Amino acid sequence: MLNWIQVHFPNIYALGWTGDGGWGTAIFQTLYMTFGAALIGGLLGLAFGIGIVLTADDGISPHPLAYQIFDKVISIGRAIPFIIMVVIISPVTQVLVGTTIGATAALVPLSLGVFPFFARQVQVALLDVAPGKVEAARSFGASNTDIIREVYLREGHSELIRVSTVTLISLVGLTAMAGAIGAGGLGTTAIVTGYQRFQPDVMWLATILVLLFILIIQFVGDFLARHQHHGS
Amino acid sequence: MPVIDLKNINVTFKQKDKTITAVNNASLKVEQGDIYGIVGYSGAGKSTLVRTINLLQKPSSGSVTVNGTNMLSLSETELRTERKKIGMIFQHFNLMDELTVFGNVALPLQHADLTTSALTAKVNHLLDLVGLKDRATNYPAQLSGGQKQRVAIARALANDPQILLSDEATSALDPRTTNQILALLKKLNAELGLTIVLITHEMQAVKAIANKVAVMEAGSIIERGSLLDIFTQPQKQLTRDFINTATNLDEALVNVQTLLAEQPLAADEKLVQVQYVGANTAQPLLSKIYADFGVSINLLYSNMEILANTPVGLCIAVFKGKPAAIQTVVDSLNDHSVKTTFLTLGGATNA
Numbered sequence: 001m002l003n004w005i006q007v008h009f010p011n012i013y014a015l016g017w018t019g020d021g022g023w024g025t026a027i028f029q030t031l032y033m034t035f036g037a038a039l040i041g042g043l044l045g046l047a048f049g050i051g052i053v054l055t056a057d058d059g060i061s062p063h064p065l066a067y068q069i070f071d072k073v074i075s076i077g078r079a080i081p082f083i084i085m086v087v088i089i090s091p092v093t094q095v096l097v098g099t100t101i102g103a104t105a106a107l108v109p110l111s112l113g114v115f116p117f118f119a120r121q122v123q124v125a126l127l128d129v130a131p132g133k134v135e136a137a138r139s140f141g142a143s144n145t146d147i148i149r150e151v152y153l154r155e156g157h158s159e160l161i162r163v164s165t166v167t168l169i170s171l172v173g174l175t176a177m178a179g180a181i182g183a184g185g186l187g188t189t190a191i192v193t194g195y196q197r198f199q200p201d202v203m204w205l206a207t208i209l210v211l212l213f214i215l216i217i218q219f220v221g222d223f224l225a226r227h228q229h230h231g232s
Numbered sequence: 233m234p235v236i237d238l239k240n241i242n243v244t245f246k247q248k249d250k251t252i253t254a255v256n257n258a259s260l261k262v263e264q265g266d267i268y269g270i271v272g273y274s275g276a277g278k279s280t281l282v283r284t285i286n287l288l289q290k291p292s293s294g295s296v297t298v299n300g301t302n303m304l305s306l307s308e309t310e311l312r313t314e315r316k317k318i319g320m321i322f323q324h325f326n327l328m329d330e331l332t333v334f335g336n337v338a339l340p341l342q343h344a345d346l347t348t349s350a351l352t353a354k355v356n357h358l359l360d361l362v363g364l365k366d367r368a369t370n371y372p373a374q375l376s377g378g379q380k381q382r383v384a385i386a387r388a389l390a391n392d393p394q395i396l397l398s399d400e401a402t403s404a405l406d407p408r409t410t411n412q413i414l415a416l417l418k419k420l421n422a423e424l425g426l427t428i429v430l431i432t433h434e435m436q437a438v439k440a441i442a443n444k445v446a447v448m449e450a451g452s453i454i455e456r457g458s459l460l461d462i463f464t465q466p467q468k469q470l471t472r473d474f475i476n477t478a479t480n481l482d483e484a485l486v487n488v489q490t491l492l493a494e495q496p497l498a499a500d501e502k503l504v505q506v507q508y509v510g511a512n513t514a515q516p517l518l519s520k521i522y523a524d525f526g527v528s529i530n531l532l533y534s535n536m537e538i539l540a541n542t543p544v545g546l547c548i549a550v551f552k553g554k555p556a557a558i559q560t561v562v563d564s565l566n567d568h569s570v571k572t573t574f575l576t577l578g579g580a581t582n583a
Contacts (some may be wrong), residue, residue, distance in 0.1 A: 008272075053239065065399070074384065078552065081240035130324075130326065132322055132324050132326035133327075133328060134327050135288060135326065136320070136322060136326035136327075136384075137339075138288055138315070139286055139288060139315060139318070139319075139320035139388075139397075140315065140316060140319070140320075140339070140388070140390065141312040141313065141314075141315040141316040141391070142339075142340070145311060146342070146343075150328070150339060150342070151328070154330050154331075155328055155329060155330055158330075164560075179464070195289070229330070230329055230330050230371040230372075230373060
């Protein structure tokens, strides 16, 4: 097998598995960036998404100023193209991580890039929970914390899984973009090694691996959303 | 002392430049053990009014006293405690779809000081009370509308409230299921002494179980009283409309009109509506009329119901005889508390 690859796809073979730019390293870096940013950006996005729903006029804890802040941050964050965001916040990245190059440094723009997108999706998912359920919970004396946990998050969890899947997939796309400017991962492999050094086989394999990764996320996401849902 | 005492409630909403008044200076007293029906068309403000009782809707002005507690003076935490004493059910049930029937009923008890076994016993008891003991592990999506409302009732009773607010709880159900749910509410009222406030646009529902009625129009309570008084002596046109729908009188009048179009009344015939309340029913009187006055009676429509344990009857009949004799009969019936009215095809004229 390895021999066969060596003969027919020498460029792919030459990158090796481990080491800087190796396939294993690239795959690990992509996973690391995707799930790292998903964790940080996801928590931020969830907080903002819940926040904007609660503080809305018809929310359970209306607060016009907080609502405006959430809304503007999300809107502006969504409006800045990711590739520009990476550059703009590089001083912040430098302070936080100590460098602007590499997978860990990429976590900063990736998290910031994905959270407004996710926050908006969370908002839509939570607004999809019937207002009557929230009203019923209030009527039997549930606290706001109870309502977030027992109504919004649980009743909306199927929809939340669905939007998380969409977000994860778009995040994989962002890691490839970050890869173009030195974050590492399969994006770097495809663009820097594959495209810019004229090694199309490397480019294609990296693309196929990204595609596979996305398919797995989609499959797992769909499975979870379907099998944990009891609604009509 | 009334269990619920709403005084001069106003609720206004601001929309852009204009202010909408949903409830306009409404006051309501509900006594322990009442089933208080509040009827009105959509948009009359009845749902908004009932939501001021547990402060799901804060009134713009007015006072809300429940079980002697001034609800508007409470902190958020105190208000949550008070809300546990006021159950509420809704038109669209509002069950949690991701929880089983058991989970739904147990939800209001999650912070209650109960052991797991006590909680299980309590939830099972509630499910037994609403007749759904064998459905504990089902999800709401697996239940019929009537069953969902039963779960909602069990959930509303979880914290042993003294009051149950019912917001159009039977409006999404078919007539048979509606009657079953109403019978259940009546049972809870009788067995637990539960005070019920029943919001509905169906006079049928009120007629079936309420002992008091308020009629709302454009945010105001325009008429109120005991079920019997409202049904037998309605003062406002809207109230009469609701009652006529509930007693099928509207339908009967249409039928009578069709009939009379084909067979017009003779000169010595008069169309009469006869209404009576209580045990001194009109039938013995009617049967004596021919013998005493020579007026014969042809009954076109007759309806009798039991309202708050009192029989209430309504007939539409053709009286045939000399005009003077007919007038004597009508006067005599009115003297015997049998409300008798001449009908013309356009409407009623009081005799």
